[in-house]
Amino acid sequence: MGMMLSLLGWMVLPQLWLQYRAGHMVGAEQTKVERTFGPPFEVLTSSEAVSAALGWQPRPSRPISNKALIYIRANLGVIIYIDKNGKVEHVHKYGT
Secondary structure, eight states, rough: OHHHHHHHHHHHHHHHHHHHHHHHTTBBBBBHHHHHOOOOOOEEEHHHHHHHTOOSSSOOOOOOOOOOEEEETTTTTEEEETTTSSSSEEEEEOOO
């Protein structure tokens, strides 16, 4: 039983940590985001999002003013929106 709980914690906690920490990043600079989470899985600019949104999942939940950093851990992820001043303006959490 204890081993199963440890295994479950090892599998689930990194994803939950990603979503929890990302939710507290609004107003932080992009450099802090990348120091905290490492390099993003993907970076979408506003012009790329227009052409990529048709076949791309998950779709951004709002227009991208500058760029969006996508982080994924197993079946959970976040889209972190960076404004033109290099700061986090919005965080969208999702599960796949």
